[in-house]
Amino acid sequence: ILFINPVVREEDLPRHVPYGIALLASIAMNQGHQVQVFDQNAWRTDPETIDEVLKADSWDVIGLGGITTAYNSIKSIVKQAKVICPESTIILGGGVLTSIPREIMGFLPEVKIGVIGEAFNTLPEILKMIDVKENNWSAIDGIIFRDKENKLIVTKQRELVENLDSLPFPAWELFPLEEIYFKNSQLIFSEEGMTTKRRLDINASFGCSLICRYCYHLGLAGDMSYSSDKNGKEKVVFDEPGSYTRTNRFHSPEYIVKMVKFLREKYNVDFISFLDENLMTMDQYSGRTWIKEICRLWVENGLQPTCIRDKIPHDETCSGVHWAGTSHATLCNQEVLKTMRNAGCSHLIYGYESFSPEVMKSIGKGATPET
Ligand code: SF4
Known part of the structure; x- marks a missing residue:
């Protein structure tokens, strides 16, 4: 699996190791997967270098994630990835996908699977499915995928991890700490x-x-649920004033x-x-x-x-x-x-x-x- 960290806050220096990607990389490695990271936010390279990274191996999975402001970078990377690695499964998660999963999957047809909300248990299940060369995606909670007719399917809501201490430490060693992050x-x-x-x-x-009206918790705080739109399609909704829920961990x-x-x-x-x-x-x-x-x-x-x-x-x-x-x-x-x-x-x-x-x-x- 190749994780790519997209560019975020282009106007600033890269200051933060992407915690979610580092944690997911660690979880995947603990389960025996071979993991590489290309930190485009740290390196800020030209597209040719990303081409080389994509060509460097035969990636089963290319995983990306980020907040909404990383969308521009994600969009260009997934397009490049689809051309260079047409056989790889492209997975997208994080706030950018979780906030509006159907829309983002519509905007980015290159993405095969979107992870909605917390990925700590969802990603390992996806990787396992790929390992056994099956595609029974509807059996995996917390994802959005395209069926054979190219229809978007949202699976059951993923339960949050109850015991955070069961998570491993993030894989900081996969990121350019000395070259980039410590300098910043x-x-x-x-x-x-x-x-x-x-x-x-x-x-x-x-x-x-707390319940500040403008605050968005990425669905990691128990404030996200599923509901159906007028056509009966499941969609993700977040708490509205008067119906607040919270899962603090x-x-x-x-x-x-x-x-x-x-x-x-x-x-x-x-x-x-x-x-x-x-x-x-x-x-x-x-x-x-x-x-x-x-x-x-x-x-x-x-x-x-x-x-x-x-x-x-x-x-x-x-x-x-x-x-x-x-x-x-x-x-x-x-x-x-x-x-x-x-x-x-x-x-x-x-x-x-x-x-x-x-x-x-x-x-x-x-x-x-x-x-
Ligand atoms: S995290 Fe959000 S809800 Fe909590 S205090 Fe800050 S703004 Fe308010």
């Missing part, structure tokens, strides 16, 4: 962020317990700290950026135990930065792992912020959409100008 480690939000030289991202939870603090320790030992990372939708809402959901325990284990496992341990200014001699994530203005409090700072948290990002009480109320953010 810097984040502008704090001194520690600006001076980091070896940052990686991790994702410690899926979902968010988080990795155990032990799993998270073990992963960071692994990254420290293997790649000498000095900074971890949490990709989670919102660390603070997840902490609230956990009953205010999750972050506290992560921080306790962070210190216990020797990851606390020495500048904080020794109460000295941060400089290039600082050792340990600083970190950052997202927060919520109303849900954070002094106690949790102090605990996080003590474990090396350098900055938290808040979405201040507005300071107008009317706007804040109407978007349902759960914050007021005072908080």
